[in-house]
Amino acid sequence: MTTARRQVPRHHLLSVLVENKAGVLARVSGLFSRRGYNIFSLAVAPTDDEAFSRITIVVDVESAPLEQIIAQLDKLVNVVEISELHPDEAREAELLLVTVAADAAERAQVIQLVGVFGGRILDVSHGEITAMLAGAPGSLDDFEELMRPYGIVELQRTGRVALPRLDVSADRGLRVAEGA
């Protein structure tokens, strides 16, 4: 995950509303592995209704047609609703935590870059800085590249979450997979 600048692949975002029950994540991820679908990232959290969780999955549509992935997902009994978000029509966000090597001479530069990207400094030691940055995945990619020359000690990114872009023409771009 930390190598080179990541190309933006042919991916799609699926926002999957599932029943908040034990084993649901395993059912979803098991389906992907058993049918040979690739996942770029995956994020899970409960919704405002605690009976349900939302799984945001970034899928590789090179590995299988999107409609097939959606149809197979929809067969899982615990999957309630699937919304597909085209990347152009979605607001995506991801969280990044990074610890970089930065001695006294470099500290100010790193802090400045974190500021430029709207991030926060979480921790500072004599030789290292830990920063947090939330934002669009592409912006995080850029930040990651800029940190690299200082020496990335540790880096973690969450999977992305997304919502449809707001648009005057209402719900264009949001397709709800019918229960067939």
Place this chain on the structure above:
Amino acid sequence: MQMTGAQALVKSLEHGGVEVIFGLPGGAILPVYDPIIDSSIRHVLVRHEQGAGHMAEGYAHVTGRPGVAMVTSGPGATNIVTPLADAYMDSIPLVCITGQVSSSAIGTDAFQEADITGITMGVTKHNWLITDANEIPRVIAEAFHVATTGRPGPVLVDVPKDVANATMEWYWPEEVDLPGYRPAAAPDPAAVEAAAELISSASRPVIYAGGGILKSRATEALLELAELTSTPVVTTLMARGAFPDSHPLCLGMPGMHGSYGAVTAMQQADLLVALGSRFDDRVTGNLAAFAPGAKVVHVDIDAAEIGKVRRPDVGIVADCRLAIEALSGSLRARGDLRTSRLAPWLEQVARWKEELPYTYDRGAADGTSPATTDRRLPGRPPLLKPQFVLETLRDATPPDTVLVSGVGQHQMWASQFWRFERPYSWVNSGGLGTMGFSVPAAIGAKVGRPEATVWAVDGDGCFQMTAQELVTASVERIPVKIAILNNGYLGMVRQWQHMFYEERYSEVYLSPDLPDYVGWAEAMGCVGMRVETAEEVLPAIEKANQVDDRPVVIDFRTDAMEQVFPMVPAGASNDDIVVHPSQTAALEKARSRS
């Protein structure tokens, strides 16, 4: 009313209309076995849990009702994974109850603990781990609902021992609440119209009927549609019996070992009407070369089947019966359907069927041809042709016979040489190809249809995998009949080694004499017979048909050299079908004409 979780479980099964459970007890499921003593439900005690699963499948195949199996945790549960996978592939409704170690012990590697819900996630339609005795009636109601509706399939309910022992207040849920489960039902009228349009304008149509016809009870609707539109019908391995073989429009089985007529009609069709079939690789052969000129109408209750393998021109996600009825309605409204448009096609198809039927070296059937001598067994009498045994069996059994088979050459011959006239008269393992399926599946079928004669055609390899269930059949007085086509080989593997591995026979020889099948059958309480010559075949079958109080096993010594024809080699185009050697000239003639 207060009761234990175990009592609630058994009572829930009674409420679900269960009449028989196939199972085997053990530590974790012990509490549930206690109330079974007082229950109206019959319990069939198997000798191995795999047997319980296949019996439940055989029962479900012939009755259309869900089969129920009950086993203990750990090895009991893992032993039933194969039947679950089999039922998942062939869309057989199954409810499997497994015991589990106590809740507090889950995750501790306790004695006989296995994460069976995790293990079976990929081979069940859904599964549940019950954590509270109060959930039991609700989960059992959900389990039956999921197993039997939409595309049917197996489900598993895992019940920890402490949950079975806990006390709960009895209730029965009148409705199930599964917000994420919405099986399809009625077809989209616009899609039906589009499909009807394609059907009414096609000049070389073929109906590609699959197991979904049987699952949706659509055999009458299929007959009506085929006759209304004069469309030839192929019936897949899972759909044998869904359309009568004797019908002039029936072309029989398509695919790797299908009839020349069925395979070639599909290849040359300009329209395939796929009804509850799924473009399995054994049907399509090389996908890129499959039915290249055909438009496709695909009806399936499972939306994920539409476009999974072959992108249809019209996809209809619906119950097969409802969709076929809607199609017939739409077509009838269009008026004249018996146009002369189809005449050349029907004539062509009929000629393929007539000129290149299934065949074998019939001259050898009386045992006089040197072609029948197995060169591995010098000094033995000439061996029977397996096809001859099947034809004799077919003609000597009552019309309502249920035929069950294992997996391999004998399965293909059974599908080819039987004459299926009625639905639900054929039970086999299609998708998963599970050797050892037939003995237990036949027992389950006989339990489901006790009035019917149930014959299993098995191979000697298959028989050795699950034969112990004949002990179950003897003890429970379930008089199934088993015809072993004993060629002393893993025959289908041998055939592939013959054709594709330069006759290098690696680990396929089994010996026809070891075990002694007659002695083994008798030791298990069955009538055992051995048949080595053509003259003995019919008398042995007739004797078996008379036996009504115990199972019968006939050891038919058949020719190991025999191969299944036609055959489309794996990965080849269906155009490159290999026919029986005696049909080479007929094939050339057919090809030069078309």
